Amino acid sequence: MGEVTGSAERFVRLEVADGVGTLRLDRPPVNAMNAAMQDQLAAVALEAARRDDVRAIVVYGGERAFAAGADIVEMAAMTHADMLARARPLQAAFDAVAAIPKPVVAAINGYALGGGCELALAADLRVCAENAKLGQPEILLGVIPGAGGTQRLARLIGPSRAKELIFSGRILDAYDALRLGLVNKVAPPDEVLAVARGWAAQWAAGPARALAAAKQAIDAGLDTTLKAGLALERDLFAGLFATEDREIGMRSFIESGPGRAEFVGR
Numbered sequence: 528m529g530e531v532t533g534s535a536e537r538f539v540r541l542e543v544a545d546g547v548g549t550l551r552l553d554r555p556p557v558n559a560m561n562a563a564m565q566d567q568l569a570a571v572a573l574e575a576a577r578r579d580d581v582r583a584i585v586v587y588g589g590e591r592a593f594a595a596g597a598d599i600v601e602m603a604a605m606t607h608a609d610m611l612a613r614a615r616p617l618q619a620a621f622d623a624v625a626a627i628p629k630p631v632v633a634a635i636n637g638y639a640l641g642g643g644c645e646l647a648l649a650a651d652l653r654v655c656a657e658n659a660k661l662g663q664p665e666i667l668l669g670v671i672p673g674a675g676g677t678q679r680l681a682r683l684i685g686p687s688r689a690k691e692l693i694f695s696g697r698i699l700d701a702y703d704a705l706r707l708g709l710v711n712k713v714a715p716p717d718e719v720l721a722v723a724r725g726w727a728a729q730w731a732a733g734p735a736r737a738l739a740a741a742k743q744a745i746d747a748g749l750d751t752t753l754k755a756g757l758a759l760e761r762d763l764f765a766g767l768f769a770t771e772d773r774e775i776g777m778r779s780f781i782e783s784g785p786g787r788a789e790f791v792g793r
Contacts, residue, residue, distance in 0.1 A: 557592040576623075583726075592637035625650075634722070646674075657716060661701075
């Protein structure tokens with residue numbers, strides 16, 4: 528179970544079973560993300576990143592809502608100086624999720640708006656319920672996304688589509704989100720968590736260092752030139768030839784064919 532500090536109440540916890548860590552948001556009724564919850568999110572993400580018994584992660588907000596956004600009551604009372612001080616740890620909490628060197632799946636029921644959508648964007652893949660609602664409606668409050676939405680959304684669905692959503696504050700239903708590429712899969716509400724955990728379980732049994740290398744190559748490559756990205760890929764690819772899983776995978780392929788290797792994560 529994840530340990531967090533800085534608040535008497537625990538809004539984020541880490542539950543681990545069979546190599547899959549569930550990063551559980553728990554601030555009823557709709558997981559509005561106040562400063563304490565953001566700080567706990569960062570702490571739990573760092574824990575998930577360092578724990579060897581966590582091989583893949585599911586981010587889950589419960590059956591009612593993934594996260595309906597920031598705590599607007601708290602935010603409305605903040606001054607310019609307050610937000611100058613808060614903006615960096617706010618963004619750092621979501622960056623900590625994105626930086627987990629393991630596969631991360633967002634399991635989205637209900638609302639994933641504003642900061643909730645930004646948290647989903649920090650995951651590698653997203654599965655949402657048929658009744659889910661996603662979007663970046665910050666413009667309707669006179670602000671813009673501040674926890675990665677302008678950057679991650681544009682990289683995921685393209686700048687023109689991201690601008691239309693952010694300029695308008697339009698809320699997407701599940702199938703609109705799927706058509707735009709914002710989510711990878713739509714499932715019945717009672718199957719969302721099972722689908723996400725199924726993906727995570729598959730990767731938890733996979734070659735951990737190769738998965739981390741693939742994630743690093745893709746994410747870091749998007750922030751640089753093609754030439755530099757290819758150089759990064761080359762180095763990561765070669766480095767995997769020093770791992771036990773590479774030996775297991777190739778030996779298993781030669782002896783038994785593809786898809787039969789039993790990896791050890793080293």
